[in-house]
Amino acid sequence: MKVRFFASAACLAGMALFLVSCGKKEETAENAPASAAQPAATPIDMATVGSVTGGVKFDGVAPKPKKINMASEPACAAAHPGGVVDPEVVVDAKNNLANVIVYVKEGLGDRAFDTPKQAAELDQQGCMYVPHIVAVMTGQSITVKNADQTTHNIHPSPKNNREWNKSQAAGAPDITDVFAREEVAIPVKCNVHPWMKSYIAVFKHPYFAVSGADGSFTIKDLPPGTYTLEAWHEKYGTSDQTVTIGAKEAKTVTFTFKPAA
Amino acid sequence: MPEVQTDDPIQRKSLSTAILVSSFLLVLSLVWAMEDEFFGLRPWRGYQLRFTAAYSKYLKQQIPKQENALKAIESSPRYQELLAARDAAQKAAASRLAEIDAETRAVNQQQADISDAFTTARGKVQALTYQVELARKGSSSRASREKDVEEARAEKYTVEAHLPGGKIGKEELDFAALSDKFVSLKAKKAELTLQRVAVSKEASDLSAQLEEYKKEQLAGLGPEQLRSLLRASADLPIEIRQINVNPSNVGLNNFGSGGLVDRCQSCHLGMDKAVVPVTMTVTKADLGVSKSHDAPFTSHPQPELLKAHDLERFGCSPCHGGNGRAVSSVEKAHGRYEHWLWPLYHSENFEAGCQQCHSSDAWTQYAPVLNRGKALYRSRGCIGCHKFEGFDDQPEQLQASRQMIKQLEQQKKENELEVPRLNKQADNAADNDTAHALYAKATNLTVTISKIDARVEQLDRRAESLSREAKKVGPDLKEIRMKLHKEWVPYWLGHTHEFRPATKMPQFRLKQDEVEAIAAFVWQSALPGPALPAQPAGNAAHGKELLQTRGCLACHSLGEGANSVGGDFAANLSRVGEKDRYEYLVRWVHNPRERTRPYCPFEKRDLGPEDYARHGLPFVFDLDHSRCPNDGHELEVQQPTVMPNLRLSIEDARDVASFIVTLKRSNASYAPAPFMDDGNLLEKGKALVRNYGCAGCHEIAGFEDEGRIGAELTTEGSKPIDRFDFGRLTEVAKRGIIVQADGSPTKKEEESWYDQRGFFLHKLVNPAVFDYNRSEATLKMPKPNVTADDITALTTFLLGSVDPQFPPEYKYLPADQRRDIQEGWWIVTKYNCMGCHQIQVGQPSILQTLPMYQAENKANLPPALTTEGARVDPKWLEGFLKNPAQSATDTNRNGVRSYLQVRMPTFSFSEGEIQKLVRFFAALSSQQSPYMTPKLEPLTAAERDLARGLFTSKAAPCLKCHATGNPAHDKIASAPNFLLARERLKAAWTERWITDPAKIIPGTSMPSGLFRREGDRWVFSGPLPASFHGYTKDHADLLVRYMFQLTPEEQRALLGRSPGSNGAGGAN
């Protein structure tokens, strides 16, 4: 209104016509954004790849392993004449910590990797998950077997992935499923046998390893570069380290976990 | 005229330049007028032109994409297969079709041959017959005319007919013959058409299928549709596009006189169904104008809303505000100028539009902000001072019903006096008729008296349930002598928000002397005793565990500031230790509803043991003993708190209390407060308490019947702006000068905030703001404890609270099941059921969001109630809500899921609330009520054996997880006892459940894939006991039927047989 008043006042003086602009806003045109194209992933030259090996140590007294009572499932109890212990914390004589997932957390940039064809396996033997830790790539299929003479149900409860819960009777066909999103790590349990517990770690890349009984691990075929490695343990959490890999270089790293005070 | 030689200025001076210039100006002004005519006054023209351009461009991009998609589909095997089938069918039909067509042609030919002759003949006959009918019966003229008709009928016509041979032959036919032939040909033709359809049916069906397949496979519109859209948008007429709604009755509102006219779509073309179909959404990015601030072209961001609210019926402006008729400028159209009373809502307040029609909802879908506003209005105690229609009005109702009781009793007394008087009159009446009349009158009165008694009794019932429903936001201050440390009270009044940053209690603006007076009054008016029994200390560690596991955190939170964990529905407990006494806490935790003394609303005082003693009664009062010993009416026997009874044992209560008292700051200490016992402060304190309306949220001795002191806000949003008191800030607001919290103007200026929104926003930030520069404070409203988001929510709520701008029939008051849902939400939100239970899909409960219930611990969550109505029998649910312990004796437990740490507490709902809740759940999963328990086919002996076998087979470890009543086992059980099924569950649901539980409650511990579909029946997927060979019925159904007739004995028998689940079972 005010603007117009100015205009009119000026025009009464007889000049405004040249001043007044016919207000028609200009549209800022632009192309509809094409589906954001991924920049081409930097290719990996297999000639120059290096590797990271190392071990996971446990600094402190290993907690006394918990015994599992399988009385409610005689069949399984029978499978472990010596009894079984909870595989939550497995430390050997030399204080090596097993069942630790070591993986590249940062440093791979925008590289994309194709998922391996062969499926990872999670077996149920004597009402225990074998292996205790499964690490796969996104989209890599996981085959769940049931070697027991009882019905299990496999119940992963992920944060970022689809949750499912399927029962698998004795001798029932294997269950196969995939996880689409990266996640460390998805707890898996069997509601029928409360003690049964396992973890599935899912990665976008193939650079991960699970420490063996002797706490050792190896990550192969790493292109040269600087990476943040992370080690994850179901009880003791995570710890990070940074490594720089030159061409064809083989680095050694050691992770150490302390019991929570 | 002759050119005079003169130096006369009038003649000499030439005006040509002046005239030239001015004429030039004239032309220019004409041009400008044109421009103004086409664009200045009609900005929508510009918008439409720009939209068409952008939209066509977008469509052009889409078409190829969709075409490729379509190609992909067409190359899919299924499609090819259909295609092949169709072609085959066509080929098969081809030859027969050819014959039919040939015949049809022939018939047509023959028809053509005779048609001329036939029509002529028919015409003639009809015309003549008409003449006949004009003539009188029996008249000679009639006879002659009939003769003409006869001749006409007899007349012969020569017809050149094509004979089968293909050559042409002549025929002589009269009218009758012609019409016969004509009719027969017609019949023939019809028959042929039918045949054609029959023959080509298969092919046409298949092609229909093809189209169908294409449609369902293709996401979005097909290229053809897109092309037609493109054509349409290419020649989109540049015109005003308007919605016109003409409801029966229109008032002075957005609908204006003569109905609603919304021309919004003239610029917002994306909203026009005719331009962008509802099945399609267009974003700014799609149109390539995401950078432009002046491109109102997108389709509606919330299509679901449009499905529920048809534009043709609701228009735009009624929900969004704005001046739907104006098209001359954006400012005008959006009504953002002083003379339009319903301006466009600001984007953060859009949901205010919902409120006008959904004011009866406690929870409205798609309106999170509004819902939050409503929740705050109740939970922060706004309702304590400001009445709001539909919000908790039990106090008023109670008043009313008690008033009514008084009146009725008065009337009763009068009647009782009247009866004998009448009888007396009757006894010595003059004649029998009068006597009869009077006797009759007396009798009627006596009957009326008994009627009154009945009515009073009903009113008392009502009063009971009302007083159960009536809750106060704040605690009962009659109890504070038992509850609080004396020194703490005045500190709290003065430093409410410092002490508890998340408290619901607002901060009053009190001077020190006022604080002291109020504190003193409240303290001295509180109940003196009887003092609570001393309690031995409990185990704090255990108490903490209970607090964290029993579900207290669904409402309460622990820990201060950032690291507080839990719900915000109730108090943060982090500093309770500084204020509360241990004994009181024990009682409170053990049963929060317990009162020290019952309140009698008729005598208006708290009864003590002496009152009971006088009638020789023990001093016992609870929901079962709630009648006043003196007058027999309903007492208030409960504390008016929503906190339910968690049925903890007294020991557990002690443990929890012991933990809570440890929650305090180490340095906590409060100045001694001698004035608390100063009797001189009473009067002043009482006046202040009344002035500030403390009784709105607290129960205070002497204020039980105190009304709400604030203005009713039901239609605050449409209160004329002139009636809002901006005080000294009126002009400041009008000029949009930004003010600081205290009201002092700054230098900055923005758009005027002299409107309802501006008032609410500033008032909520600082309720005293409009006292700025006043010589003495006039405003009482305390400072609410709200965040910026809360303020937005409350503002939205208030803005929407208007005299509806819709005609009444638009108000959302459904008559069907949706009404049950509407009512239910009021209760669900009142008691914070969503604290523990998920009620709506995609609406997580508080517990679900807490860290201790993540990942594998989800199993410890209370059950989701998303399908509760379909799952449980309403009769059972009713009982369960009355007593969740499901047992009169052993109440310290969960009734259904004994294995859960979280506990369903006892809310002691009123009858009405329970009914509403039951109906609510039924309605949520669209169950018909009343529920008829379906008759299940009884098990044959054989079937029972089969079922047992299955139940106990290794493959189906049902009893491993489901509770069995064996305590040792139930400790590790993770599912309810089967014995509950018959009473509790609905068979149909149960069958759906066991076949695929994850579909009903994602993340449940119950595994899927126990059964597999085999033909039309479910078959157990594990290895079957041998006995099953040859059993052809549905296994799931079998199990359900078994479950529903399971008896304790049967269950025990099973336990014996089932592997593992023997007594000592389970990992312990």
Add this chain to the structure above:
Amino acid sequence: MWGDWRQLWEIVSVPDNVPIVALLFLVPFYVWYAFRQALATDKLIVQLTSDPQLAKTHHRKVFPWKLGWDREVHVWPYLLRIEFLAAIVITVILMVWSITLNAPLEEPANPNLTMNPAKAPWYFLGLQEMLVYFDPWIAGVVMPTLIIVGLMAIPYIDVNPLGNGYYTYRQRKFAIGTFLFGFLTLWVGMIVIGTFIRGPGWMWFWPTQTWDHTRVDFAVNRNLNQVLPFSWVVPDTAWGRGIFGGLATGAYMVVAGYLMHRMCVMTDFAKKLYNRMTLMQILTLNMLLVLMLSLPVKIVLRLVFRIKYVWVTPWFSV
């Protein structure tokens, strides 16, 4: 709040007020312009009266007249072209005005909620302002009627034959004076007051004073009979007051009438005219003048002496 220029600007820039703003400048300008011409003509008249011969041929009312100028100029083209030019300019102005300022529409009328201040259209603001000084009956009905009657009466009471067809001041001092007083002071002046001075609650706001809706103003307005002790004339009863008011008004009539009479016979020229007039004409003229004068008198009484009514009766108040 003083020095509130924004407030002033808001008042001035309201589309309604544009004509009045223009009025502020145009009226004085044209008065001055007319006077310039009138005075020039007067000089010419003197010259021509002294030279009857010249008067026969010289028909131009322009002064000073220079040698070499024509003694008469034709309407076509010399007048018409100017008028044409004027027509064009006016058209342009009107066009631009109509484009830039739309009709000021306001919210739907709401009987429960009237606007404040509620102002009449600008050309009636004078009348509305009068309501402050007289009761509605007088200000709304009597006065307007009298104005119209008075205007209609002019031809019949104007006995001055001179000044037809040319501007002159000397020959029509009285007419011009009366007009200027009646139109400028009373009509335009009141419109200006009503527009720029009267704010919310029809309170008196000086320019650049904020129109504060919450402003509270203390002003006691009494009737004359409450100010002057009059009980020594008539008893202080309703009747008494009525009579006193009547007397007071009558007194004014007499005094003002006398003054007006003196004015009408001030100069010889005036006397000459006066003698030509019939009694009827004299009385009418005198009465109209007295009534015209009553308005400013009342304004002064009201604004300066805070006197509401002079004469209060149950039927009307003056």
